[in-house]
Amino acid sequence: MIECIELVKRYGKTQAVDHLNLHVDAGEIHGFVGPNGAGKTTAMRILATLCAPTAGDARVDGVSAVHQPQQARARVGYMPDFFGVYDNLKAWEYLDFYAGCVGMDAKARRKRIDALLDLTALSGKREAYVDQLSRGMKQRLCLARAMLHDPKLLILDEPASGMDPVARAQMRDILREIARMGKTVLISSHILPELSEVCTSMTVLQRGKKAFSGTMTELEKRLHGAPLVIRLTQTPDEELARRAAQRLSELLGSAPAMEEDVWRIETQEDVQRDAQALRMLMELGVPVCGFAREHATLEQAFMEVTGAYEAQSHL
Numbered sequence: 001m002i003e004c005i006e007l008v009k010r011y012g013k014t015q016a017v018d019h020l021n022l023h024v025d026a027g028e029i030h031g032f033v034g035p036n037g038a039g040k041t042t043a044m045r046i047l048a049t050l051c052a053p054t055a056g057d058a059r060v061d062g063v064s065a066v067h068q069p070q071q072a073r074a075r076v077g078y079m080p081d082f083f084g085v086y087d088n089l090k091a092w093e094y095l096d097f098y099a100g101c102v103g104m105d106a107k108a109r110r111k112r113i114d115a116l117l118d119l120t121a122l123s124g125k126r127e128a129y130v131d132q133l134s135r136g137m138k139q140r141l142c143l144a145r146a147m148l149h150d151p152k153l154l155i156l157d158e159p160a161s162g163m164d165p166v167a168r169a170q171m172r173d174i175l176r177e178i179a180r181m182g183k184t185v186l187i188s189s190h191i192l193p194e195l196s197e198v199c200t201s202m203t204v205l206q207r208g209k210k211a212f213s214g215t216m217t218e219l220e221k222r223l224h225g226a227p228l229v230i231r232l233t234q235t236p237d238e239e240l241a242r243r244a245a246q247r248l249s250e251l252l253g254s255a256p257a258m259e260e261d262v263w264r265i266e267t268q269e270d271v272q273r274d275a276q277a278l279r280m281l282m283e284l285g286v287p288v289c290g291f292a293r294e295h296a297t298l299e300q301a302f303m304e305v306t307g308a309y310e311a312q313s314h315l
């Protein structure tokens with residue numbers, strides 16, 4: 001559904017997007033993360049036909065946003081990171097105005113507007129003036145606006161920014177509902193744990209380049225795997241610790257890093273072998289009270305990916 005091919009955008013000396021290649025399948029909720037200035041907004045604006053790239057191509061549903069912007073625009077709904085709403089319009093009038101702009105006939109409008117107000121949990125605010133809506137409500141109204149022409153792809157630039165946890169959870173539910181409707185969603189955010197709950201895949205951008213692209217599980221496993229962490233009720237005596245370390249090394253192929261009552265082993269996850277290791281520790285009389293694979297949080301994985309990338313680019 002989304003394809004970027006050697007996409008480049010330069011602003012003077014700034015390389016906002018740097019030979020970006022991206023592929024997102026239809027039906028994905030794809031996260032776009034990266035530090036400030038990574039090029040997320042720029043790439044999204046190019047896909048939404050709002051900005052022309054310096055080189056390369058960006059395609060939506062097989063249609064080039066660069067060479068066939070009209071056709072591409074029909075396939076994309078875009079919600080910018082900063083938006084204005086008109087003061088003296090009611091919620092439904094605001095949507096009605098934009099429905100007119102996208103050429104929807106009067107009959108179809110009402111039905112569509114009611115469906116979108118319902119989807120974005122704004123039915124109760126139909127008659128409210130838009131300037132009196134809360135920030136979260138305004139964001140949802142803009143989402144409804146982006147969906148008026150029934151696009152296949154929704155591009156949402158930081159839709160959760162400035163929202164309280166309840167509003168964010170509500171946005172998450174709405175995005176899931178949108179995915180169930182068969183849409184593809186590209187969503188940027190700094191709030192990484194937020195993305196991990198709602199996204200099916202993601203791309204990490206770093207200085208306009210792709211540092212990672214894949215499923216959430218792949219990202220979490222990417223660099224670190226998941227170390228085995230063994231917690232003890234107390235620090236065992238030296239002799240017991242030495243014997244346990246030796247047996248663990250033999251069994252798991254890697255020596256544990258022992259810090260008093262927490263032992264950590266960097267090995268590939270293997271359920272059978274892990275179970276064997278636990279049995280062995282019990283038999284030796286090691287006072288184990290915790291035995292688990294510690295999966296990195298999305299935040300950690302993100303740091304790893306961008307950090308590793310920085311290191312690579314300095315070679």
Ligand SMILES: Nc1ncnc2c1ncn2[C@@H]1O[C@H](COP(=O)(O)OP(=O)(O)OP(=O)(O)O)[C@@H](O)[C@H]1O
Nearest residue numbers: 011014015016034035036037038039040041042043
């Ligand atoms: N209109 C512009 N003119 C000049 N430089 C720009 C313009 N728009 C973006 N840039 C530069 O391009 C780079 C990428 O900016 P972009 O807004 O795409 O990043 P971002 O990932 O969306 O950042 P943020 O997380 O802060 O929203 C930055 O260095 C920015 O200063």
Ligand SMILES: [Mg+2]
Nearest residue numbers: 040041042081
């Ligand atoms: Mg941005």
